[in-house]
Amino acid sequence: MKHFRYLENVSTIRLDVERCVGCGACETVCPHQVFSLDQGKAKLMDRDACMECGACALNCPTQAISVSPGVGCAAYIIQTWIKGPEKAACGTGGGCC
């Protein structure tokens, strides 16, 4: 999205080009056009546009992509700080999502 940039150099997305077979799934499913196919291999064109949704990693047939998933919600992140990632749960069950 053109006018919506967030913090730079924070995304955990990694691409192992060796394992890439150029199927193009990552290019198709990414909501922010982070990937582009170049000479039969995927390339990370715009790392800072990555929102770590994980669609690419889940749909890569050779597991060439890794990204650490998470919830981009401030209230939930505070919960993970206090209770740890396993036990984090938002306020009054079913409050926000």
Added chain:
Amino acid sequence: MEIMPFLPERPEKAPEDSSPRGLTSVVSTILSSPDQIAEDVPCCGPPAGPSASPHERPGYRICSFVENFMDTAAGFVPRIRTSLSFSDRVSTVLVRCNVGRNTYTVAPGLYAVGNPDKGSPVLVTANYKLTFDHLRKSLENMNVFILVLDTRGINVWCAAGKKTFGTDELVNRIRLTGLSNIVSHRRLIVPQLGAVGVSAVQVKKQSGFSVTWGPVNAMDIPRFIENGMNAEPSMRRLTFNVIDRAVLVPVELSLAAKPALWFALALLVVSGFGPGVFSLSALWHRGFHAVMVMAAGLVAGAVLTPVLLPHLPGTRFSVKGALAGLVLSLPVAVMAGDAGFLGTLGLVLMASALSSWLAMNFTGATPFTSPSGVEKEMRQSMPFQVAALVAGLIFWIISAF
């Protein structure tokens, strides 16, 4: 023709000894022929309404968006309307205001639009009724099946993140609905944003169905299908324009309402402290002034920042919110009362901290912030927000003396 056993048989002639029980009955007896009396004329009140649909079952109601049912190899499938009713639209508004949003669902399973046959496309979606309504209203004049997954009433993208719009549920729902007996092809159109939870490779392996990634927006589905299931580049792009952002505001406000109310109450009480230890008049005057400024901070953080998002400086939502809070609360602080320099400074600091916090919480409602980014922003900004809040409170209390 068979006579239904439970209907009374027609009398051969007028029964002379029958006694009509009401005026209507008497009038009907005079006006109509004797043979008509027993069946057409009710014995009391207006004629009875229509009988129950054969598709109704004890404990279940037929939804208003169902037009009728079509018979398939795997049982009856509801054929749904592609236009929204007044009631649907009212519910849409309510749900956008966080009323009933957590239980706004349709039953998971298979639905039909138009007259689909064994070769018709199958569109997969979530069981959040807002999503379901948004999808079906884009399908006018089409013949497709809709496979609704049990996403616990959550929209496609969020549910995909939670994996409820996921591989397992999709594979399971295919099996439960008997989809392979209803369509002869083995292709599903899954919304692109569902890719967060659905692995196309695994779905193929486990169900035999291949996943074709549909457009981001339901509105593009007709053209997508016309183009032979090919997406134009614009169909794979997200938007987050002012309308997209504005519709999120009522929910943000409703989530902020309860904590904001408690904060306002606390601030009212704190405002009562002053030279005479505690004064109710100070609570009212100073307290009211303080709450007004906090309200400006609330509006700046929960309304202005989302609406003006790309136009506010910086990438950090906390900074955008702090600035919006400063700009809105300062004039209100000056105009709504006279608190002197320290008091005004205190109020503006608290309101800006509040606005910054609320704006930072909006990150979870956007389609472009990464969790890593949000966590970094929080670690950087929260110390400032807390410091501003505490300093502001201290200045405000001191300004009473």
